[in-house]
Every structure is written in C-alpha cells, then in structure tokens.
Amino acid sequence: MRFSAPKLADCTQPGPDSELYIVEGDSAARAVLRVRNAANQAVLPMQGKPLNAMNTSANEVHRNVQFAAVLDSLGIELSVNSNAAQLVNVRYERLILLFDPDADGIHARTLMLLFLYRWLRPLLDAGRVFDVHAPQWIIAAAGMPQPVYASTESHLNRVRDYLREQGLTEIKTKRFRGLGGVDALTLKTQCIAPESRNLKPLSAEDADRALIVFAELRVLGREL
Structure with missing residues (x-):
C-alpha cells in the first residue's frame, strides 16, 4: 500500500x-x-x-x-x-x-x-x-455569563428572539468568515x-x- x-x-x-x-x-x-x-x-x-x-x-x-x-x-x-x-x-x-x-x-x-x-x-x-x-456566529449580550453560538441564520434569529424575550439588551453578534x-x-x-x-x-x-x-x-x- x-x-x-x-x-x-x-x-x-x-x-x-x-x-x-x-x-x-x-x-x-x-x-x-x-x-x-x-x-x-x-x-x-x-x-x-x-x-x-x-x-x-x-x-x-x-x-x-x-x-x-x-x-x-x-x-x-x-x-x-x-x-x-x-x-x-x-x-x-x-x-x-x-x-x-x-x-x-x-x-x-x-x-x-x-x-x-x-x-x-x-x-x-x-x-x-x-x-x-x-459555528457561523457568536452572540453575546449584557447579562449573559458566556456567549452562545449559531451555525445557521435561522438559529441565530431564534437565539436573538429568545434573548430579547428574556429582557437582555445590547445584543452583539459576530460572523466568522470561514474556519x-x-x-x-x-x-x-x-x-x-x-x-x-x-x-x-x-x-x-x-x-x-x-x-x-x-x-x-x-x-x-x-x-x-
């Protein structure tokens, strides 16, 4: 071989x-x-x-x-x-x-x-x-103990909606450009x-x- x-x-x-x-x-x-x-x-x-x-x-x-x-x-x-x-x-x-x-x-x-x-x-x-x-995005907000990650745009939107429902503000996202x-x-x-x-x-x-x-x-x- x-x-x-x-x-x-x-x-x-x-x-x-x-x-x-x-x-x-x-x-x-x-x-x-x-x-x-x-x-x-x-x-x-x-x-x-x-x-x-x-x-x-x-x-x-x-x-x-x-x-x-x-x-x-x-x-x-x-x-x-x-x-x-x-x-x-x-x-x-x-x-x-x-x-x-x-x-x-x-x-x-x-x-x-x-x-x-x-x-x-x-x-x-x-x-x-x-x-x-x-992960494609990293999401952080004031009051979160640690950031969370999303691998698709729909996942990102669900995370942001959830954070807003919890009263968290100043939500920040960053998209990774490739691995x-x-x-x-x-x-x-x-x-x-x-x-x-x-x-x-x-x-x-x-x-x-x-x-x-x-x-x-x-x-x-x-x-x-």
Whole structure:
C-alpha cells in the first residue's frame, strides 16, 4: 500500500481512539492544527469541491487528488468491489468532516459524504464517520455569563428572539468568515475538544437524503 498524502498533518498515535479531520482548505487546517491534540488528531485539508463520486470508477477516484489523499491518509487501497474486509486496517478510528458552515462548505461536505457512501460505505455503517457543526456566529449580550453560538441564520434569529424575550439588551453578534477566522478558543471548544464539540454521526441515510436533494435539483436544471 502506497502512502503519499503530502498535506496530511498526521498524529503521533494513529490507531484506536484516533481521528482524521478533513477540513476545507489550508487556512482551516492551520487553525485546527493550532488547537488539536497532536497525539490522536490528524488533519487533512481539502482544496476546492470534490467530485460527485457516485458515478466514478475506482481508477478515476485514485486519479482525483482529493480522494486519493483521503484514501492514502486512511491507508486504503481501493478496488472496484470495496468491502469491509479491506477496511480492517484503517489508520484512524474516526473520520470527522469539518467544513465551513456556508453554502459552499455544505456542498463540499455533502460531496465528501457521497464519496464515502459510494466507495467506503462500511465506515459509515460502522458509525465511524462524523460531522462537526462549526459555528457561523457568536452572540453575546449584557447579562449573559458566556456567549452562545449559531451555525445557521435561522438559529441565530431564534437565539436573538429568545434573548430579547428574556429582557437582555445590547445584543452583539459576530460572523466568522470561514474556519480560519474562528478564534482559537471557540474552534477548540466547539469543533475539536471531545468533551464540548458539536459532533454528529453520519450514516447511509444522510447520503440517501442528499441524493434525493441532488436529483430534485437536477430536475430543476441545476447540476451538482
């Protein structure tokens, strides 16, 4: 098995209880590296949106720089009939997707999920793939003991409405411009530290729902 993922920032103890973070771009990778646990958290940046891997061949996947980097980082040699037996020696226990919470980041994360669904589904079925909901806004107000976070605009509006109902004034919000713009403490507590991060397991059902959305968009003439 070859091992050539030049942008991988590996951890010192891959194996049980280790994690591979796939992040969106070099700026995000640098930010995560500043707050990760170097012993068991590896970081791999993805540049640009991945291909839609649902109709690709194994050769096409290996020729794709982004997918090849994921496979090499995990220590997997892909074959046309990938199965669970080939995934026994995956280098990390968990695979975590950490993308910007904007439209481009959500699209890129979904394409990465579809790649895992098409070619590495045993990882999904085994409950080893996760998504981290990165905060898009930080909200503070006079009288609040600590700030709170929102990952979507609707969530932000609900938080502001609640604070107003509680009689809090001088509500201040700040929008993060990508993961590279998130301060170190927020990034660590919300996305990296196991005891406080907002981690969601991903499953084949999540991929199925994404495929339905993609099919609906194609009907409307929007190719993804």
